[in-house]
Amino acid sequence: MESTKIDFLYLNEQDMIKAGVLDASMCIQVMGETMALLSKGDYIMGGPNHNAHGIMLEFPKKSYIPNFPLNNSRDRRFIAMPAYLGGRFHIAGQKWYGSNGRNAQHGLPRSILMVSLNDVETGIPIAYMSANLLSAMRTGAMPGLAAKLLARKDSKVLSIVGPGAINKACTMAIMSCFPNIETVKIKGSSPESKTAKKMKKFVESRYFNVKNIKICSTLEEAIRGADIVSEAASVKEGQWPKYEREWFKPGAVIISASTFNMEHKSIMDIKKVVDDYSMYEDYSNEDPVVFDKNLNRKPTGCMGEDFVNMVKDGLIERKSIINLGDIVTGKAPGRTSDDEVILVAIEGLPIEDVAWGYECYQNALKKGLGIKLNLWDRSAII
Amino acid sequence: MESTKIDFLYLNEQDMIKAGVLDASMCIQVMGETMALLSKGDYIMGGPNHNAHGIMLEFPKKSYIPNFPLNNSRDRRFIAMPAYLGGRFHIAGQKWYGSNGRNAQHGLPRSILMVSLNDVETGIPIAYMSANLLSAMRTGAMPGLAAKLLARKDSKVLSIVGPGAINKACTMAIMSCFPNIETVKIKGSSPESKTAKKMKKFVESRYFNVKNIKICSTLEEAIRGADIVSEAASVKEGQWPKYEREWFKPGAVIISASTFNMEHKSIMDIKKVVDDYSMYEDYSNEDPVVFDKNLNRKPTGCMGEDFVNMVKDGLIERKSIINLGDIVTGKAPGRTSDDEVILVAIEGLPIEDVAWGYECYQNALKKGLGIKLNLWDRSAII
Incomplete structure (x- = not known):
């Protein structure tokens, strides 16, 4: 026995x-x-x-x-x-x-x-x-994987939006794939943010190829010119940082770990990648539908869920949203041109x-x- | 610090x-x-x-x-x-x-x-x-609590349907409140069931006031004459033991830990008690609705969920189903007559x-x- x-x-x-x-x-x-x-x-x-x-x-x-x-x-x-x-x-x-x-x-x-x-x-x-x-490390590794698969190989400028513990892990992961990053921009809650200063020191002390580290005053300043944006901001419900389409550099990849706000109609043509579309369907099905005064659906603060809502609202097709794993396995294409802008939503999976x-x-x-x-x-x- | x-x-x-x-x-x-x-x-x-x-x-x-x-x-x-x-x-x-x-x-x-x-x-x-x-013990204690609050004080006959580990814990709990039980009936998957025989030995070795221990051949034999029924049977989907209303002794309390099947219309007038009505609403809302060939809703195998479905189908009123805790706190009445038959559904809560x-x-x-x-x-x- x-x-x-x-x-x-x-x-x-x-x-x-x-x-x-x-x-x-x-x-x-x-x-x-x-x-x-x-x-x-x-x-x-x-x-x-x-x-x-x-x-x-x-x-x-x-x-x-x-x-x-x-x-x-x-x-x-x-x-x-x-x-x-x-x-x-x-x-x-x-x-x-x-x-x-x-x-x-x-x-x-x-x-x-x-x-x-x-x-x-x-x-x-x-x-x-x-x-x-x-x-923290698995959460950071996912943007790392997304950047590795989707960012331009010649990426030089990394933007860190929300410089907390999670984005430290994201930075570690991204820098392990892009050791030639020269410029790091940091956007904290304010230019005096302690976490922003800590992130600056963190990058200075670890990544000697980085020549310029800049703490930015505005989101626009942080996003413009960035090849890779790593967003992991912890903000109150409804106070999600709002991105504008025109800030994105051609060829940029914007990776959101959680909080996100953009006008849906402005991102219809941008390539969209998620960790697991089915999970965001769950979110969308559970959350109440909220409209603004112009009868546009309000953003949820979660990029992946917003993508599902855009499909529901007929703005985009289901097949236009790609699971990251399908790029890993070759079922779906990754970057198809040097100028392509790619949005990546990553919420985390058990x-x-x-x-x-x-x-x-x-x-x-x-x-x-x-x-x-x-x-x-x-x-x-x- | x-x-x-x-x-x-x-x-x-x-x-x-x-x-x-x-x-x-x-x-x-x-x-x-x-x-x-x-x-x-x-x-x-x-x-x-x-x-x-x-x-x-x-x-x-x-x-x-x-x-x-x-x-x-x-x-x-x-x-x-x-x-x-x-x-x-x-x-x-x-x-x-x-x-x-x-x-x-x-x-x-x-x-x-x-x-x-x-x-x-x-x-x-x-x-x-x-x-x-x-x-096991918390699962057994809940039927124990239900029996303590709802069974007749002069209960003499306990019926154990599904004599596995869970019902051992139920038996321990019920016997701790009713030390004067004289007869224990046991219904296993068959009269030769090993677990039924083990349960017989378990009762013999622990409860010396019990004079008669009987392994029953049929569910009817086990239920008829019982003051307290403790059901905790592990059966395949859809093969839930089916109870008949006429088997219940006046004044009996029937406690189901999980698997259950009765004709809904036969139990409209019986007092119904659950551990947490809201949990069964969850179950009922998630499960598909299935009808038999006579367009009657099929039983779900879960007594509490069936109660919710009976409310949905207009057979009984919501207020006719009582949370056990409301009896503990005095918000709702417990037994109101010696002849009252009471059904208790307990699924377990974190x-x-x-x-x-x-x-x-x-x-x-x-x-x-x-x-x-x-x-x-x-x-x-x-």
């Missing part, structure tokens, strides 16, 4: 660092594999259409109940993000995290994240790991957490990292 | 046993508190209506992709079940599990479950625990896992159980 003993591996943040979680270049490669598996359908995510981002605990703005947790700071939520990923991964898992804008006051990261990996046949836990760096978690877990096993935890020697029978 | 070091507690199955996870009587008490908090609205669960059971990874029946996990055994799924629970708990958390009917072939439980508890303000992980017993997990965690702290795990001394900044 086979053993029913179950042990699994616990990896804290330092273990994850030793396991290579910060290797941006490898993470881009793994995200490429992940998007290819998505393109092949070799994955399952949650929800009725199997492409859900996750399930959220949403707190109310106010409550008559004493001590009830309120949605009164930025990013106040918990989300569970389960997925199965196939191919060489062949593993189930999930990310579970809580976020609160006030965490910074306590010297804590805004989000605190954990990833579990599970045998997909039995459900046995295989690993439980700190996922703050995992999540398969990415599972993939990068699995890669780090494999490295941890090879290096003997972490703490082995026993679940049971033999499961108790009531 | 306050410390940013994060440690949390890991509790394996043996730790959970030492922490009192098997205390059925205490678990019923905590489930009563939990249902009262639900009645007061002092909780949040997932999804747009904040009452979701969870989010599921559903595998396909077949796939053209080699090695793709298939839904070809019983209970083949993963589910993440997040929740916040208020009151003295004031904690967020989630259960995450994988299930596979084939696990028994490997000497493993059908489901392998873990619970995380998190500070609701910061998201900091507080505990990570083995949740097989936690889940707030129950968080509640019982928190209680066991508190006990573990007092007893110094488990392993303290360090997440970080100071979170790494990229």
Whole structure:
């Protein structure tokens, strides 16, 4: 009789660092594999259409109940993000995290994240790991992958809009593919923004080929002339930075990690790429439809969801929006001309957490990292 | 400056046993508190209506992709079940599990479950625990609570339909409230069912006041004459055991943990109680409507969802279905006559896992159980 003993591996943040979680270049490669598996359908995510981002605990703005947790700071939520990923991964898992804008006051990261990996046949836990760096790196690697596949090879100017932790990871990923970037423009909440200054130092201290680093006063200044725009701004609902079509340099690729606002009619002819169209269909189907006074549909703040809404409104065809994975696998073309402007919407998928978690877990096993935890020697029978 | 070091507690199955996870009587008490908090609205669960059971990874029946996990055994799924629970708990958390009917072939439980508890303000992980017993006990405690509140005090006959692990926990909970039960009837998949025989031994070895233990051949035999029916059968889709109204003894309470099938029109006048009506609305809204050849709506296999469908079909009024928590808090009446027959549908809620997990965690702290795990001394900044 086979053993029913179950042990699994616990990896804290330092273990994850030793396991290579910060290797941006490898993470881009793994995200490429992940998007290819998505393109092949070799994955399952949650929800009725199997492409859900996750399930959220949403707190109310106010409550008559004493001590009830309120949605009164930025990013106040918990989300569970389960997925199965196939191919060489062949593993189930999930990310579970809580976020609160006030965490910074306590010297804590805004989000605190954990990833579990599970045998997909039995459900046995295989690993439980700190996922703050995992999540940041996989989130950054996706714009890195998009830039690698879609930006002009001679790209020289990178624009960083929203210079927080996520965009640091994006910058690491993009710079690993474009070591010849000469100019970096940074747009924070204001020219005096501390995070903008920190990002400037970050780039100065790491990327010696960069000759010009400029903190910009306006979004227009940041976008004009950029070959690659990496946007990951954390702003309040409805206060999404608004881009103008005419700011885009011919040949530019604009990658939005989340917040986005453009007039839909101005971007009808621009090539559109997303991480997973089906996920944005979910979003669009769940969110209420809101119109402005001219009876134009209001932007949602999420580029991918806006693309779906443009299809619904008959502005563009479904087939004009390409999944990044279809470019990886060659099912769809990438850049087709030097002047082509490309918009990329990336929101994040639980398969990415599972993939990068699995890669780090494999490295941890090879290096003997972490703490082995026993679940049971033999499961108790009531 | 306050410390940013994060440690949390890991509790394996043996730790959970030492922490009192098997205390059925205490678990019923905590489930009563939990249902009262639900009645007061002092909780949040997932999804747009904040009452979701969870989010599921559903595998396909077949796939053209080699090695793709298939839904070809019983209970083949993963589910993440997040929740916040208020009151003295004031904690967020989630259960995450994988299930596979084939696990028994490997000497493993059908489901392998873990619970995380998190500070609701910061998201900091507080505990990570083995949740097989936690889940079984909270699942059993809910029928225990329902029986305690709704069964006749002079109940003498308990019927156990589907004598698996869940119904063992139900039996423990019900027997803790009704120590004077004299007769236990057991209905397994067949009279020769091994689990039925194991349940017989289980009752014999624990409950010495029970004078008659009978393994029944038919569902009718099991139901007729029972004061309390505890149903927790694991059957294939569509093969739910069908109950007949005339089998119910006057004054009986019939508690279904999952699978259920009755003619809707036969139960219009019976009192109906559920754990959380809103959750079944979710189910009903997500599932397709299916009619039989007589244009009657087909049963869903889930009693609570059937109740919602009966409201939708105009057979009964919304207010005729009572949340168990409203009986706990006195908002709604419990049993109103000795002859009243009461149907109770209980599917399980993530707030129950968080509640019982928190209680066991508190006990573990007092007893110094488990392993303290360090997440970080100071979170790494990229």
